[in-house]
Amino acid sequence: MKKRFCIASLLLLCLTSPWIAVAQTVILESPVRVVTSSDRSIFPESWLSPDINAEAEVLQESQIEPSRRVLYKVMKKYPGHILARNLETIYVLHRLKYKGISASGTNSRRNVYVVNRGSRERYTDAWIERTFHAEFSSKLLRNFPQYLDNDVWKKANVESFKYGVSGVKSVKQKKALKMFDPSLHAEGFLYAYAKSTLENDFNSIAEQLFLGDSRFWSVVNKHQRIKEKTDLVIAFYHKIDPKFSRSFFVSLAEVESAEIG
Known part of the structure; x- marks a missing residue:
């Protein structure tokens, strides 16, 4: 009985804790991988420090298809080699927090992070698109x-x-x-x-x-x-x-x- 309780408790912890090996959902494979996840491994290790404390919330299921559609359209504006050489993954999220703020987007050395909470919360296609272009422009400016x-x-x-x-x-x-x-x-x-x-x-x-x-x-x-x-x-x-x-x-x-x- 005790062993069964421990297994059940571990399963419950995995289901309720946002930071335990949460699987990633791939929304698009090309021209660049688009993924949603709440696993903190999507961030650079340095972002997990207490002063940054990056957190992600997985995209709601209702926003998966709209996100796929708009990001595919957005990426078509760039030559494939520009995306391939300067971007590894686009993470599209329901929420994004770091350094004590809630953000609509950010970028790391390899990735771009974009929030989509649906048009009812003013996350329109145009808003998501401009967020991607802004964050990707930061990566290009660094590169x-x-x-x-x-x-x-x-x-x-x-x-x-x-x-x-x-x-x-x-x-x-x-x-x-x-x-x-x-x-x-x-x-x-x-x-x-x-x-x-x-x-x-x-x-x-x-x-x-x-x-x-x-x-x-x-x-x-x-x-x-x-x-x-x-x-x-x-x-x-x-x-x-x-x-x-x-x-x-x-x-x-x-x-x-x-x-x-």
Whole structure:
């Protein structure tokens, strides 16, 4: 009886504890593996330290197919060799926490992490797509730092401006809004979170280029500082692959407008 109790207790622990060898569910195998899991092994070991304490919650079953659909569409915007050389796995999750904050996405040396809680909680296809593009742009920026001159980038800002300390700090200070803010456009920023770090500023432009939002191009055409940054981001991607020309990114906006129409 005692032995049976121990086995039953272990089974119950495995079913109820989110950190004991939870199986991964593969949502897509290619062009890049897309997986959902709540196992902490999906994170780099350093992220399991008390100061970071990364945690994941497995994707709800109702969001598996929508996640597969949108991420497959998103990855088709990149040449296969770019994905293969710079991305190992995309983890799509119901919740993502680290450093005391709840995040919609992040990235590591090998992977990208994206949250999808469904459109009822405002996790629309467009939101998930822009999150992926932003996080993947961070990986590319780390992998190809020689393709962006930070000093030239900073010259597009007002001379007295200085970036903040980190994105996490901005979230904790409730300065992480990612909605277009016309009051910031003349200063060279699309929204408040872009002012947190140069990387997040770069992300803000990259995500809009790939998202294909015609509103973004209206802002670019009206504000010189944002135009200068947009030109730098396009040049960065064009050095990675010639496919990423200005006409390519403009065509994404044209396709998006045609689909809406």
